[in-house]
Amino acid sequence: MGFGTMEKIDLKKLMHGTVLLKKGFAKMQKGGVVMDVTNAEQASIAEKSGAVAVMALERVPADIRKYGGVARMADPGVIQEIMDTVSIPVMAKARIGHFAEALALQSIGVDMIDESEVLTPADPFYHINKHKFTIPFVCGCRNLGEAVRRIWEGAAMIRTKGEAGTGNIIEAIRHQRMVNCMIFELKTATDDKISELVEEYSQSYVNAYQTLTNITPTQNTRVFDDFTLETIKEEMFDVIKEIQKLQRLPVVNFAAGGIATPADAAIMMQLGSDGVFVGSGIFKSTNPTQRAKAIVEAVAHYDDASVIAEVSKNLGDAMVGIDIDEIPKEQRLQERGW
Amino acid sequence: MVKKPFISIGVIGIQGAVSEHIAMMQKVFVDADVDGSVSAVSKKEELQKIQGLILPGGESTTISRFLKSNDLLDEIRRRVQEGSLAIMGTCAGCVLLAKKILDTHANVHLLQLMDIEVKRNAFGRQRESFEESVTIDEWKDPFPAVFIRAPVITAVGKDCKVLAKSQNDTIMVEQDTMLAITFHPELTDDTRIHSYFLSKIQSMNEKKI
Numbered sequence: 001m002g003f004g005t006m007e008k009i010d011l012k013k014l015m016h017g018t019v020l021l022k023k024g025f026a027k028m029q030k031g032g033v034v035m036d037v038t039n040a041e042q043a044s045i046a047e048k049s050g051a052v053a054v055m056a057l058e059r060v061p062a063d064i065r066k067y068g069g070v071a072r073m074a075d076p077g078v079i080q081e082i083m084d085t086v087s088i089p090v091m092a093k094a095r096i097g098h099f100a101e102a103l104a105l106q107s108i109g110v111d112m113i114d115e116s117e118v119l120t121p122a123d124p125f126y127h128i129n130k131h132k133f134t135i136p137f138v139c140g141c142r143n144l145g146e147a148v149r150r151i152w153e154g155a156a157m158i159r160t161k162g163e164a165g166t167g168n169i170i171e172a173i174r175h176q177r178m179v180n181c182m183i184f185e186l187k188t189a190t191d192d193k194i195s196e197l198v199e200e201y202s203q204s205y206v207n208a209y210q211t212l213t214n215i216t217p218t219q220n221t222r223v224f225d226d227f228t229l230e231t232i233k234e235e236m237f238d239v240i241k242e243i244q245k246l247q248r249l250p251v252v253n254f255a256a257g258g259i260a261t262p263a264d265a266a267i268m269m270q271l272g273s274d275g276v277f278v279g280s281g282i283f284k285s286t287n288p289t290q291r292a293k294a295i296v297e298a299v300a301h302y303d304d305a306s307v308i309a310e311v312s313k314n315l316g317d318a319m320v321g322i323d324i325d326e327i328p329k330e331q332r333l334q335e336r337g338w
Numbered sequence: 339m340v341k342k343p344f345i346s347i348g349v350i351g352i353q354g355a356v357s358e359h360i361a362m363m364q365k366v367f368v369d370a371d372v373d374g375s376v377s378a379v380s381k382k383e384e385l386q387k388i389q390g391l392i393l394p395g396g397e398s399t400t401i402s403r404f405l406k407s408n409d410l411l412d413e414i415r416r417r418v419q420e421g422s423l424a425i426m427g428t429c430a431g432c433v434l435l436a437k438k439i440l441d442t443h444a445n446v447h448l449l450q451l452m453d454i455e456v457k458r459n460a461f462g463r464q465r466e467s468f469e470e471s472v473t474i475d476e477w478k479d480p481f482p483a484v485f486i487r488a489p490v491i492t493a494v495g496k497d498c499k500v501l502a503k504s505q506n507d508t509i510m511v512e513q514d515t516m517l518a519i520t521f522h523p524e525l526t527d528d529t530r531i532h533s534y535f536l537s538k539i540q541s542m543n544e545k546k547i
Contacts, residue, residue, distance in 0.1 A: 013470075014468040014469070014470050015468055015469040015470070016465065016466070016467065016468050017465070018469055020469060020484060020525060020526075021464075021467045021468070021469060021484065021486060024355075024467075024484055024486050024522060024525045025464050025467065025486050025487070027354075027355045027358065027395075027525070028354050028355060028395050028396050028397070028429075028430075028486060028487075029396075029397075030353065030354060030355065030356070030357075030396070031351075031352060031353035031354060031356065031396070032353045032354075032396070032397060032400055047399060047445060048445065050399070050400050050403045050404075051400070052353060052396070052397040052400050053397070083463075087399065087441065087445070087458060087459065088397055088399060088400075089397075089463075089464065089487065106465065109462070109463045109464075109465055110463075111463055111464035111465075111487070112464065134465050135464050135465050136464065296400070300352050300353065300380070300404060301380075
């Protein structure tokens with residue numbers, strides 16, 4: 001995929017922010033646990049427990065749910081303090097479509113940005129054009145269509161949305177299975193079938209344009225930044241062909257949203273996740289350090305049931321958790337983004 | 339023609355770019371027409387059958403915690419020191435091979451097998467990560483080196499040979515059967531470093547016989 005800016009540089013010189021570097025960074029996280037932290041002290045506990053990276057945010061999702069209001073990017077001062085405290089990568093969340101928050105996070109030097117539905121979405125029409133950034137992005141998805149759109153938009157890593165802040169794994173499993181089953185379906189798909197999927201998956205850019213202008217875009221209309229509908233479809237076709245060939249997403253794929261126990265982490269790994277994000281699950285439990293270590297072990301030895309059993313012993317109370325049916329659809333974080 | 343002996347290689351399969359190393363090594367076996375196997379290893383028993391070990395890139399704090407808790411540090415040291423295991427470390431793996439680490443956040447248990455000193459995240463954070471075409475030893479063509487939050491080798495002992503530099507920073511060193519590389523050959527299509535590692539395993543095996 002060619003996206004201007006980076007390619008035309010003399011090979012002798014150093015190249016920063018390339019697609020290879022962004023996807024490569026994500027690959028280094030594989031088999032690991034990324035932990036949500038709200039301050040330097042928690043970050044330090046996460047690092048000592050074996051986290052591969054920390055995700056800096058103002059409030060963990062369970063508290064965002066509890067307190068309501070608009071959830072935004074964390075205070076850069078706090079993020080900076082976390083970066084100064086730990087040597088592992090530091091990620092931070094920006095609101096969906098809020099490229100100014102993302103630019104601010106890039107400028108202070110966070111290692112990866114999560115364009116996250118856990119925060120209140122900022123742009124009702126568009127996600128961030130992630131190709132324009134030198135640092136990599138991770139984005140959530142509920143199904144293959146969302147994954148393909150985010151990958152096309154430049155995400156270097158995909159995660160399930162799950163339902164953050166619930167301590168309930170059901171939605172993460174739903175999303176992982178939705179992606180897996182569609183990838184399996186692709187195995188025997190003809191190019192005509194893939195073209196149909198491209199029509200379906202690119203529809204949200206068409207809808208945004210129609211809502212904004214009341215005009216139906218043609219193939220040559222720029223419907224997302226500088227990209228015409230035609231270019232989007234061509235490049236999306238290539239993304240889907242690659243998924244078909246690899247029989248997996250062409251970027252690293254993590255589980256997120258509702259992981260509370262070592263067994264939760266293990267089941268997501270068994271279902272094909274490359275690693276896990278744990279949000280409220282650790283610092284909302286009664287014994288964060290022990291639980292953090294247990295989840296790290298569980299991800300590393302996800303296929304060894306005796307390890308899962310061993311590390312699950314005497315962990316104390318997990319976070320309380322919420323039944324999905326108790327959350328009205330319009331209050332579900334996973335409904336954010338498109 | 340005499341059949342070349344079977345070679346078994348392990349990649350520490352705890353965390354990081356494990357599948358990339360496995361895929362690249364498999365390609366090298368095919369290209370070199372060598373019978374061999376390469377697989378992820380994470381248990382002590384799995385070390386017994388291998389003659390080559392790759393320590394992949396990932397988070398050095400995370401990987402080293404596991405090497406220690408799974409009792410692998412001593413066994414890897416013993417095998418390398420008795421001359422029955424060749425070892426290659428890339429990025430985080432390079433850090434683990436070092437004798438010393440220049441770091442204020444030293445939550446890392448080192449193998450201390452190579453007489454080198456390293457600095458972690460020496461170029462800075464992810465935005466400072468870069469690709470550069472580098473010259474390795476007397477190899478004819480440059481190598482596409484991918485540096486991701488990479489370390490540099492800040493000092494080398496007399497038994498080490500520096501194989502590559504980026505500007506003034508040492509980025510690849512060998513010592514006996516060991517290779518330390520601060521970048522990620524497994525993320526490219528260039529198999530020459532993995533081929534070179536295979537040749538080191540083969541010459542180690544010949545010496546033993």
